[in-house]
Amino acid sequence: AQRVTQPEKLLSVFKGAPxxxxxxxxxxxSPELFWxxxxxxxxxxxxxxxxxxxxxxxxxxxxxxxxxxxxLKKPFAQEEDSAMYYCALSTGGFKTIFGAGTRLFVKA
Amino acid sequence: xxxxxxxxxxxxxxxxxxxxxxxxPISNHLYFYWYRQILGQKVEFLVSFYNNEIxxxxxxxxxxxxxxxxxxxxxxxxIRSTKLEDSAMYFCASSGSADRDPNQPQxxxxxxxxxxx
Numbered sequence: 462a463q464r465v466t467q468p469e470k471l472l473s474v475f476k477g478a479p480x481x482x483x484x485x486x487x488x489x490x491s492p493e494l495f496w497x498x499x500x501x502x503x504x505x506x507x508x509x510x511x512x513x514x515x516x517x518x519x520x521x522x523x524x525x526x527x528x529x530x531x532x533l534k535k536p537f538a539q540e541e542d543s544a545m546y547y548c549a550l551s552t553g554g555f556k557t558i559f560g561a562g563t564r565l566f567v568k569a
Numbered sequence: 570x571x572x573x574x575x576x577x578x579x580x581x582x583x584x585x586x587x588x589x590x591x592x593x594p595i596s597n598h599l600y601f602y603w604y605r606q607i608l609g610q611k612v613e614f615l616v617s618f619y620n621n622e623i624x625x626x627x628x629x630x631x632x633x634x635x636x637x638x639x640x641x642x643x644x645x646x647x648i649r650s651t652k653l654e655d656s657a658m659y660f661c662a663s664s665g666s667a668d669r670d671p672n673q674p675q676x677x678x679x680x681x682x683x684x685x686x
Binding site for chain 2: 495497504505506507510547555556557558559560561562
């Protein structure tokens, strides 16, 4: 079955601390993975995708096929990073499966 | 920067009535999607649309639902005979100016909050 699991509903860290939002997926084929973010009162928007291998707003995510994970990391969290983060799996067709989301709260 | 727009932002409908949710995707995009998010739950895929036909649909997208691109700019989701459990936020998204590459990042609208009474 195709599934995306984000085990943490809420993650609270202090400003300047490292942050890791976990994402595991279940898919037998070759996955396309994304992180989407929704800031307060804004629309859902793409943060990054694994295929582009880039760092956006200091965030990176590495696809680990052995562990079927795509964790999102940032070495030093900022208050403006507070948002809802969704990991998403595209199955090579026209369907995208979202995880339940993790709310990141960065405390001053 | 072009955006996906959805109307209305909030729709209140009596149970059993039909409702049409409207979306204007980004103009050069080729792939269109509807998702829903029931309060407190995850974003769920409903349907994708490409080349004027449904490409894929989830088990949620039963005969009660239909999609249409009536005029080359709007992309609508129709829900017939609405039920209380249809109450949710409905998101439209579009992607892809490159043909035959559906795995391009999706651009989302602000959503329509549908409340069934």
